[in-house]
Amino acid sequence: xTDEPDSQPTRRVIVASPRGYCAGVDRAVLTVKRALAxxxxxxxxxxxxxxxxxxxxxxxxxxxxxVDELAEVPQGALVVFSAHGVSPEVRxxxxxxxxxTIDATCPLVTKVHHEAARFAAKGVPIVLIGHAGxxxxxxxxxxxxxxxxxxxxxEDVDALTLDPERPLAWLSQTTLSVDETRGIVEKLxxxxxxxxxxxxxxxxxxxxNRQSAIKQIAAQSDxxxxxxxxxxxxxxxxxxxxxxxxxxxAHLVDDSGQVDPQWFDGVVSVGVTxxxxxxxxxxxxxxxxxxxxxxxxxxxxxxxxxTLSFAxxxxxxxxxxxxxxxxxxxxxxx
Ligand code: SF4
Numbered sequence: 001x002t003d004e005p006d007s008q009p010t011r012r013v014i015v016a017s018p019r020g021y022c023a024g025v026d027r028a029v030l031t032v033k034r035a036l037a038x039x040x041x042x043x044x045x046x047x048x049x050x051x052x053x054x055x056x057x058x059x060x061x062x063x064x065x066x067v068d069e070l071a072e073v074p075q076g077a078l079v080v081f082s083a084h085g086v087s088p089e090v091r092x093x094x095x096x097x098x099x100x101t102i103d104a105t106c107p108l109v110t111k112v113h114h115e116a117a118r119f120a121a122k123g124v125p126i127v128l129i130g131h132a133g134x135x136x137x138x139x140x141x142x143x144x145x146x147x148x149x150x151x152x153x154x155e156d157v158d159a160l161t162l163d164p165e166r167p168l169a170w171l172s173q174t175t176l177s178v179d180e181t182r183g184i185v186e187k188l189x190x191x192x193x194x195x196x197x198x199x200x201x202x203x204x205x206x207x208x209n210r211q212s213a214i215k216q217i218a219a220q221s222d223x224x225x226x227x228x229x230x231x232x233x234x235x236x237x238x239x240x241x242x243x244x245x246x247x248x249x250a251h252l253v254d255d256s257g258q259v260d261p262q263w264f265d266g267v268v269s270v271g272v273t274x275x276x277x278x279x280x281x282x283x284x285x286x287x288x289x290x291x292x293x294x295x296x297x298x299x300x301x302x303x304x305x306x307t308l309s310f311a312x313x314x315x316x317x318x319x320x321x322x323x324x325x326x327x328x329x330x331x332x333x334x
Pocket of ligand 1: 022023024025083106107108109174175204205206207234276
């Protein structure tokens with residue numbers, strides 16, 4: 001775009017909307033804050049509450065202690081399960097160790113757990129599309145470990161040895177690429193004609209909206225910046241989606257400090273978005289950095305309004321009556 005035949009092209013920054021916090025992340029972060037306020041530090045959190053370094057560091061400053069395994073939590077202490085969910089084995093382990101627990105698993109992850117348990121109870125084997133080692137995949141697999149086979153790619157579908165004459169169900173991680181997952185499901189259906197779909201989409205509304213929003217601006221962007229951490233599945237997918245939909249380059253940054261001025265030689269239009277675990281203050285920092293580098297204030301491209309919110313876990317909901325004293329052994333059920 002040019003103002004005059006020989007003038008410089010007009011630089012611009014478009015920021016995608018929806019971006020940033022989803023309802024599940026908002027609930028999980030608020031759960032830890034409320035737990036700290038109500039019960040005092042330390043509050044143990046199994047794994048990162050959400051996959052964002054800044055969020056975790058901020059909660060740690062306030063008294064949260066992040067652990068990889070429950071064995072690191074002292075007996076009787078309070079522990080929060082992260083938004084990505086846990087397997088029944090972890091819940092049992094917490095009960096055995098007499099830990100007090102608060103479950104911050106996103107309800108949309110819990111929905112996938114229930115789907116897995118229901119298919120398994122009917123004797124239907126399940127193909128779970130997801131990434132090996134991701135906490136959500138470990139939690140879902142734990143619902144029916146003998147009935148679930150993980151598939152990460154089309155090649156994995158080719159390698160499946162399940163009986164093509166028998167019904168088979170597919171489920172997915174909530175934060176995958178919509179397009180890539182569709183391709184894997186098509187391949188599954190071609191090999192397994194009796195393939196059963198999940199009752200509703202497993203890739204959650206927030207993942208879908210953020211991918212649709214970045215698709216809308218990627219084609220107009222020389223370069224896309226995705227704010228998010230490297231271990232955030234949905235943030236990494238946003239980089240892939242931007243590149244697949246017309247962006248010439250796309251970079252994942254934790255914050256404005258990782259924005260490299262050398263990226264912008266010859267760049268006229270920049271698209272910006274953020275993963276579902278990213279607070280907006282980090283996006284604001286990136287937009288301010290772009291202004292320092294000579295770009296104008298950003299214009300927002302809003303695809304859809306998000307209004308979903310989830311109730312907090314019962315232990316940290318605000319109550320009219322005084323809360324009973326926290327003593328003894330209480331473990332959340334599902
Ligand atoms: Fe829940 Fe989706 Fe957010 Fe994950 S990305 S916490 S599944 S709403």
